[in-house]
Amino acid sequence: MSDTPAPPVVAVDGPAASGKGTLARRLAKQFDFAYLDTGKLYRAVGMKVVRSGGDPEDEDAAEAAARALDISELEDPALSGDDAASAASKVAAIPGVRAALLEFQRTFAAVPPDGKPGAVLDGRDIGTVIAPDATVKLFATASVEVRADRRHKELINRGEASIYAHVLEELKARDARDMNRAAAPLVAASDAVVLDTSDLGIDEAFAAALRIVEGPVQKALEARED
């Protein structure tokens, strides 16, 4: 049996539109790690149910969709939309759905694809459930008003119709569902470092994230070389 320590894992959790995906993607690039946006798994399951005419709150339909999910379905551009986000947060509350998606995420973290030396995963339960032994855990957050403003601007920049007040309401509803569900609720792991980016631009937020993550990651990489 090999004594080589496991590849480093960076867990990035946080509420919707907190900027966790932006940070996680940049951190993965910085260290040449594999990156998994776990929200896409729930979005794909939600859309699969909706497209087949089902209700995302129907436990049997949602669990069946999660078990039948093919990784190629994560490439669907429709997953970035509001309908997918809303359906995702409904299927995500169903324990059978979370159980069906667990092994894929844990394997991604333990054996990063393409021979990458480590993995960055972002979501809601990475530090608490998927990778409780992660090398380093970041909990990215920002006030709901700031998050709504960022998402609103993102939608406008994409050429989509957007009303700030609607975006704010949608984020509040999603926060409430994600924080109050019984199964893997959105909460910072006790050993996560909380990074509030309300007053930070993207580059400042990344610099702050890097300061938190760099030391533990380098240490874990060096331990694998010994």
Ligand SMILES: Nc1ncnc2c1ncn2[C@@H]1O[C@H](COP(=O)(O)OP(=O)(O)OP(=O)(O)O)[C@@H](O)[C@H]1O
């Ligand atoms: N620090 C920041 N300052 C300003 N804008 C930001 C900052 N971080 C991220 N953004 C922008 O806010 C929007 C949401 O960011 P991002 O998609 O990374 O959030 P997320 O938490 O991954 O969202 P979701 O939960 O919906 O997947 C994007 O348009 C992104 O460019």
Ligand SMILES: Nc1ccn([C@@H]2O[C@H](COP(=O)(O)O)[C@@H](O)[C@H]2O)c(=O)n1
């Ligand atoms: N680890 C995760 C990731 C996501 N969810 C749920 O999916 C919804 C969409 O996620 P985004 O990151 O793409 O915004 C989110 O609102 C959660 O309900 C999850 O439960 N666990």
